[in-house]
Amino acid sequence: MDFEFQLGYLRSQFTEKKFNLRRQSLAKRESYETNIGCASCGAKGKGRFTENENPVYTRGKLDRVVDDLDEGFSKNDSADEGMSCNSCESLEVRQV
Numbered sequence: 712m713d714f715e716f717q718l719g720y721l722r723s724q725f726t727e728k729k730f731n732l733r734r735q736s737l738a739k740r741e742s743y744e745t746n747i748g749c750a751s752c753g754a755k756g757k758g759r760f761t762e763n764e765n766p767v768y769t770r771g772k773l774d775r776v777v778d779d780l781d782e783g784f785s786k787n788d789s790a791d792e793g794m795s796c797n798s799c800e801s802l803e804v805r806q807v
């Protein structure tokens with residue numbers, strides 16, 4: 712075999728394995744819905760989140776992502792929990 716052919720084969724094997732690993736990691740995510748509330752003004756609603764199903768395999772990281780929030784709340788990367796209140800603009804929105 713010539714070198715170019717071997718290199719192409721190795722690249723295709725690496726790409727295939729990388730894709731399979733990505734697909735496996737996606738399968739270990741969990742989605743859920745829970746109540747949320749603003750600590751400042753008391754506004755309440757629901758939020759939908761996705762996180763690692765078993766943090767043991769990800770060194771304890773949940774990698775929680777805010778998927779969707781009820782009216783009155785917004786996604787906000789500056790907030791600790793990734794949510795803010797539209798009524799009082801507080802970043803103190805938590806899962807309750």
